[in-house]
Amino acid sequence: MNVEFIDIVQSLIDGVLYGSTYALIGLGFTLIFGAMEKLNMAYAASSIGGAYVGLGVSVLFSFPLVLIFFIGPIAAGVLSVLVYFCCFRYLPSNNHLAALMASIGGLFFIDEIISHETDGSPLDFPELGIFSEAYFEIEFSDMFLGFRGDLIFVMFASFVAMLFLLYLLYRTRLGLATRAVSQQPIAAQLCGISIHQTNSITFIIAGVLGGIAGCLAAASVGVISPLLVLPLTVKGLIVTVMGGLGSIRGAIIAGLLVGGLESVFLLLRGVNERDIYVFLLLFIFLVFKPNGFFGAEIDRD
Amino acid sequence: MLKVDDLVTSYGLIKALRNVSLEAEKGKLTCILGPNGAGKSTLLFTIAGILKSDRGSIQFLGRQISKMKTSEIVKEGLVLVPENRLVFPHLSVRENLLAGAFSRFSRKDEVEEDVESVYQRFPILKERYLQEAGTLSGGEQQMLAVARALMARPKLLLMDEPSVGLAPKIVNTIFEIIKTLSEEGISIVLVEQNAVKASAIADHIYLLDQGEITFSGSPDEIEDNDIIKRAYLGDITES
Ligand SMILES: Nc1ncnc2c1ncn2[C@@H]1O[C@H](COP(=O)(O)OP(=O)(O)OP(=O)(O)O)[C@@H](O)[C@H]1O
Ligand SMILES: [Mg+2]
Numbered sequence: 263m264n265v266e267f268i269d270i271v272q273s274l275i276d277g278v279l280y281g282s283t284y285a286l287i288g289l290g291f292t293l294i295f296g297a298m299e300k301l302n303m304a305y306a307a308s309s310i311g312g313a314y315v316g317l318g319v320s321v322l323f324s325f326p327l328v329l330i331f332f333i334g335p336i337a338a339g340v341l342s343v344l345v346y347f348c349c350f351r352y353l354p355s356n357n358h359l360a361a362l363m364a365s366i367g368g369l370f371f372i373d374e375i376i377s378h379e380t381d382g383s384p385l386d387f388p389e390l391g392i393f394s395e396a397y398f399e400i401e402f403s404d405m406f407l408g409f410r411g412d413l414i415f416v417m418f419a420s421f422v423a424m425l426f427l428l429y430l431l432y433r434t435r436l437g438l439a440t441r442a443v444s445q446q447p448i449a450a451q452l453c454g455i456s457i458h459q460t461n462s463i464t465f466i467i468a469g470v471l472g473g474i475a476g477c478l479a480a481a482s483v484g485v486i487s488p489l490l491v492l493p494l495t496v497k498g499l500i501v502t503v504m505g506g507l508g509s510i511r512g513a514i515i516a517g518l519l520v521g522g523l524e525s526v527f528l529l530l531r532g533v534n535e536r537d538i539y540v541f542l543l544l545f546i547f548l549v550f551k552p553n554g555f556f557g558a559e560i561d562r563d
Numbered sequence: 564m565l566k567v568d569d570l571v572t573s574y575g576l577i578k579a580l581r582n583v584s585l586e587a588e589k590g591k592l593t594c595i596l597g598p599n600g601a602g603k604s605t606l607l608f609t610i611a612g613i614l615k616s617d618r619g620s621i622q623f624l625g626r627q628i629s630k631m632k633t634s635e636i637v638k639e640g641l642v643l644v645p646e647n648r649l650v651f652p653h654l655s656v657r658e659n660l661l662a663g664a665f666s667r668f669s670r671k672d673e674v675e676e677d678v679e680s681v682y683q684r685f686p687i688l689k690e691r692y693l694q695e696a697g698t699l700s701g702g703e704q705q706m707l708a709v710a711r712a713l714m715a716r717p718k719l720l721l722m723d724e725p726s727v728g729l730a731p732k733i734v735n736t737i738f739e740i741i742k743t744l745s746e747e748g749i750s751i752v753l754v755e756q757n758a759v760k761a762s763a764i765a766d767h768i769y770l771l772d773q774g775e776i777t778f779s780g781s782p783d784e785i786e787d788n789d790i791i792k793r794a795y796l797g798d799i800t801e802s
Contacts, residue, residue, distance in 0.1 A: 435665070442651050442662045448613060449649035454637035454666025454715065 265530060268405045273525040279413035281521015282420035286475035287494060288513035289427065290398075290468035290500030296444040296508040297464045300361045304345045304368030306494035309472025312373045313480050314339020314380075317387060317472070319405045327388040335473030341372070342469020343462055367496065376488045385488035387480040390415050423474050424514060430467065431510075440464055442457075444508075445552065468512060493537065497524075500544045506554030515555060564750055565610070565641070565719055566654070570619035572602075579605040581774040587719065587752045587767075594747040594765035595754045602774040603754040604646050607721050611643040624721070637666045640718030646726060646754075648708040652697025652715045656688050659696050659707055663714030674714075681710045684740075702733035709740060719750045726757050737753045738764060760786040 294302045316334025320327055329363055349364035389412065396411025431437035440528065442450040443460045451457060479494070480486035501520050505512025520540065527539040565587040572580040579602045581664040587593040597603050610621055612633035628636050632659040651659050660681060664674045682689035686704045691699065696707055705725055712720060725741065726734040736755065742764045745751050755761035762768055762782040770778035770791065778791050785791055 438654075438658060439665060441654060441658075442665075445651045445653055446649050449645060449651060450662070451613060451633040452611060452637065452643050452649075453662045454633065454634045455662070456634040472637055506571065518725060 268407070269529060270526055272407060273529040274408060274522045276410065276413060277525025277528075278518045278520040279379060279410070279417045279521070280479075280525070281477045281518040282417040283475040283482075283517075284497050285502050285517025286420050286423060286471050286478075287498035288505060288517045289424065290472045290475075291498050291502040292505065292508055292510060292513045293440075293464055293468045293471075294358065295502065297440060297461055298350065298355075299360075300350065300358055301365070301499070302342075302345065302465075302468075303365040303374060303495065303511065304349060304500050305342070305365075305374035305468065305472055306476075307369045307491050308341035308345050308469055309338050309476040310471065310480075310486070310491050310494065311376060311476075312336075312473035313340050313387075313476035314376055315341075316477060317385065317480075328391075330388060331474075331477050334477040335470045338473025338476060339466045339469035342465045342472065346462055346465040350461070367486075369491070373488055373491050374477045374533070376491070380488065382488060384485040384489070387486040388483060389484050391480050401476075412482050413509075416482050419474065419478055423471055427471060428456050428510075433478075435513075436463060445547055496544075497540065498539075500547075501541065503544060503552075504554050505545050506557035509554065509556035512556035514555055522542065525538065564624060565752065566620075566622040567606075567610065570606070570609060571617040572605055572614055572622065573617055574605075575761060579774050580609065580616075583771070583776055585776060585779070589749060589750050590748050591749045592753060593743070593767045593769070594684050594761045595752065595771055596756070596758050597754075597771035598756070600773075601771045603771055605774075606721055606771065607640050607643055607723050607752075607754060609647075609722070610721060611641065611796060613643075614790045632665065636716055640716070641721070642712045642715045642717035642719070643721040644708050644712045644723065646723040648701075648704045650696040650699070650704050650707050650711070653695055655693050656696055656699070656707060657692040657715050660688075660704060663711035666715050667708070668761070677714055677716070681713055684713075685710050702729050702736065705729065705733075705737055706740070709744075717749065719726040719752065720753045721746065721754075723754045724753065725753075726760070734760070764802045 287309065290305050290313070291301065294300065296304065313334045315337035316330040321332045321334050345365065346370045347369045350361050353360045353364060393411040393415040398409040398411070400407050400409070431440060439450070439455045439460050442453065442455055443457055447457055479490065497520060501513055501516045504520065505516035524540050525541065526535060528536045531539065566695060567583060567585050567601050570583040571578060582693060583606060595603055596608070604616060605709050612631055614630065616629055619629065620627060623641050624640055626639065628639065628641070651662060654662065657678070660678050661674065664677065687703055687711055688707060691703070695706065699707060709725065722741065726737050729737065738760050741751065741753060745764065753765070762785060765782055768782055769776055769779060
């Protein structure tokens with residue numbers, strides 16, 4: 263195979279654009295980890311689950327398909343808070359292993375329901391309308407670099423969602439409560455902040471972000487399948503570890519990076535080997551940089 | 564104003580509080596002295612609803628609060644300045660103060676007024692209002708912890724060893740602050756190990772030892788009681 267430099271740059275571009283969905287998923291993991299110091303393994307499952315519900319409801323009631331992108335995230339938010347109540351809320355708060363196992367249970371439960379309802383086969387997911395047909399080319403010192411319209415939309419929508427999240431976190435009373443709980447839960451209670459309430463809201467917000475990511479990912483591929491759940495879970499975890507658990511900017515940067523690298527691996531080594539290298543990245547980070555780029559930005563005393 | 568009756572709190576099988584009863588009166592400074600591990604922090608955490616009691620009652624302004632959640636207790640006006648200050652390390656000084664006003668649901672300008680009055684009380688906090696609280700010195704963090712509690716407009720302020728780990732000069736400042744707050748009419752329950760300094764400003768003193776109240780009386784009565792005096796003021800009577 264003869265790979266030229268321009269091909270690598272081109273796949274990097276496609277990958278980074280698509281990687282914004284990984285960044286969203288990583289943000290969700292990181293938000294929940296920041297709030298509770300626990301990993302919610304069911305997170306990607308509830309995100310894809312939300313996209314399924316959005317698709318199902320829209321088709322069932324013959325809504326305009328664009329509504330999927332609103333119903334999906336809302337449904338994902340609801341699923342996410344259900345996961346909170348089933349897998350976190352009533353478990354002893356210092357038992358991290360129990361919550362981890364419970365949420366892995368949640369992951370497979372949601373996955374099984376999706377497989378059962380769809381007989382395990384992929385469904386067509388509406389593409390992004392005019393954006394899917396759009397394509398831009400830029401000449402850059404003798405190279406022609408292409409930008410897929412749908413991927414640009416994916417990144418744009420992801421960034422809007424991120425800005426909204428940052429606004430919530432840093433400019434609202436609710437965000438102040440979330441940050442207070444994540445930094446010092448006892449003091450937060452002593453300020454009159456209810457931990458359970460704040461955690462539920464954190465799960466809803468993370469869920470909505472995941473639903474947006476799930477819908478965007480499915481739309482840019484054009485299909486949705488239960489097979490999306492596990493890779494998205496693993497990539498979300500990788501992004502969270504690379505960015506540094508609890509770090510918001512880390513998750514964003516790592517998401518784009520994983521997207522880009524994955525796409526280059528795909529080009530160089532093919533679809534069968536791609537994920538091997540992505541997982542290798544996880545090991546490299548766990549061994550040499552276990553705190554990620556911005557580890558312990560949100561920590562506790 | 565606060566009436567604790569027959570309170571028992573345990574960690575697993577170990578009873579940290581054994582039938583503790585005490586009262587704090589409105590406008591007064593009530594002080595609880597006791598050695599390390601006596602159960603002082605356990606007592607305050609139980610009153611504030613962070614820990615749940617096994618039995619006993621806690622009445623605040625005539626209402627039973629022993630089954631209430633911390634966030635509800637704060638809304639009643641009972642606010643704890645915890646041991647080791649527990650400021651939010653990565654929030655700015657100002658955000659720490661705003662978090663302190665969380666329970667109030669009051670208008671923005673009202674909260675801003677309180678921030679201003681807290682700044683007047685602690686000018687150092689105004690100077691550093693954008694600084695992350697985790698980077699403040701110990702004394703500044705203690706002031707912030709007190710200021711944050713004041714933002715809730717407490718009717719009764721519980722303070723857990725505010726002077727611990729601070730340089731003597733800062734300790735004096737902190738006790739000055741407590742005295743001022745008390746003179747302004749804020750009711751205070753102060754937990755301390757610095758018996759001399761605490762008894763100098765207290766209206767009433769309880770001694771807590773191994774989870775039990777062993778003495779209750781005015782500071783003068785401690786002076787008159789040789790056994791107690793030797794046990795608690797003994798090696799630090801030089802002042
Ligand atoms: N989380 C816990 N688990 C088990 N035992 C605890 C826990 N916290 C406190 N204890 C025990 O309860 C007893 C009372 O502790 P507490 O912290 O209330 O004492 P204290 O009077 O505040 O001490 P200090 O002056 O050192 O702050 C101690 O014997 C302590 O070992
Ligand atoms: Mg203590």
